[in-house]
Amino acid sequence: MISVTEARARILAGLSATTPETVSLAEALHRVTARPVVSRLSNPPGDVSAMDGYAVRAADAARGARLRLIGAAPAGHPFAGSVGPGETVRLFTGSLVPAGADTILIQENADAEGESVTVREAPGPGRHIRRMGQDFRAGDAVLTAGYRLSPRHIGLAAAAGHPWLTVHRRPRIVILCTGDEIALPGEPLPPGGVVSSNGAALAAFVRAAGGEPVLLPTVPDRLEAIAEAAAAAGGADMLITTGGASVGEHDLVQAGLASRGLVLDFWRIAMRPGKPLMHGRLGEVPMLGLPGNPVSALVCAILFLLPALQRLQGLPGHPPAAEPVRLGSPLPANDIREDYVRASLLVPEDGGGWIAHPYGTQDSGQISRLAAADALLVRPPFAPALAVGEMVPAIRLAPLGL
Structure with a gap:
């Protein structure tokens, strides 16, 4: 028997990230970036007001000063002219600061009447202005490769001008459950039978971890049936089996897959639950044989399949944190x-x-x-x-x- 740490290292050593593909922002949530996301623009794209108020020259905005209102610049409608001595332009949060102005007089510190604005509290130079590129500039790598995209990262990529992102393809994981005693949920149980929970649980596990599960029909404990079902794993990123990995005379997964070219790496781990874990390669496809007991299968999935799925998606594949x-x-x-x-x-x-x-x-x-x-x-x-x-x-x- 080998240790959990050694088993995980040997599983991960044979895995590499899936090929990149380009998806829309709407499809990118929880995907992993395959290349850096480089901003196409600066944010903000120009000097903008951080508050509702008035664009002024600090030199003109002493307390009690009266300024002439020469226009307004709602967000998205920049003022075409410039602010001269004794002048001001009405701004709103996000408005571009017009030429000539160097500070913002917030509306709480101003009294407006008609075309005249009186300063109640003088702003210092540069107050309440978000400078061009204060957040990031065009050409900055706002996300590196190997980032799992959360809603926050999707928002950042959108702000950087990207409607599409290059991410790693979702790993395609074929799941094969075996056993004469297995019945699907809702089916009548055969004599001595049990309901198969592993297939549904592992498919959900793969999907939750970012993979694409392909759940095959359950196969009986016959070498030829197991070998025939294994053919469906061709082109997959990993084959997962459950059941038939122990030492009983009806535990035939290893022998059935051997007829299709399985090269066994290891079998049996010094752990509880999950001792009869199996790992190898079926041609070019990595294979992970999980125990048939449902708790053992899921505990092994947490310890080994989860890091493997992360590695396939371009992440390091660290063990679950304790x-x-x-x-x-x-x-x-x-x-x-x-x-x-x-x-x-x-x-x-x-x-x-x-x-x-x-x-x-x-x-x-x-x-x-x-x-x-x-x-x-x-x-x-x-x-x-x-x-x-x-x-x-x-x-x-x-x-x-x-």
Whole structure:
């Protein structure tokens, strides 16, 4: 068995970012930039007023001075002339500052009557003016390559004059579930059967992480059926299997894929849940074989598939971040395998940090416990027992969006 860290490193080593494509801003949310976004213009495009008020010359705007109103310049309608001695132009937030003016007299500090404006409070030079390029200038790289685009970044790209962005293509992930006992949700269960939750969960996982899932029909535990289904992975960015990766005589995924040219990299990880994880290549397609137990499959997806999807989208593919939380219930000593303990998190009434309460049972078939969990508590191999109040690393699930 190899460690979780080594397994993740070996999976990521065989992956590279998908090819770039150009999409509209409306389609760019959560995509990853494939090249820098260079601004086509300056922001603001000229000196503009930051407030409603009057464009004036500071030398003329002493308290009590009366200025002659010579025009107005609403945003989008610049004043064509210039401001001379003793003159002023009515401005609004975002209006271009006309030539000759060097400060803004805000309307709260002015009394206007007809074509005359009296200064109640003198503005200093340069007050309330946003200078051309104060935010960014034409030619500036406002976003680097490898940025996952949030709504804030979409707004920045739009302000920089880009209706289209070059991003990495969404990774196409083929998902193959196996097992004679598997029935789809809503179908009658065969004798000894179970409902397949892995296919739906993994497809949703891939979509939430930025990929494009292709969920194949479930195949029975027959070598030829598994081999035939694997042909659908051609051209995919990754093949995910679930089930059939353990050591039973009906766990046939490895043998079935071997007939299609699977080159196995590793099998079995020193972790709980998820020991029978498998990784290799099916021709040019990376393959990740997840366990059939639903909790094991999803925990392995969090630890291995999520970084892989990030790497395929042009991101580094870091492991999920862990942060220290305080135990509200004790934890026993750990054995040889790295353990990922499902737990709830609570914030105490005094407003302190997270308090973790591990679930009493950690069976890898209890999908309800994983669905209710707030975190996975990380227990290294041979970690000693921990008492209430001690700290333990936790992978919080909500920030992952999963």
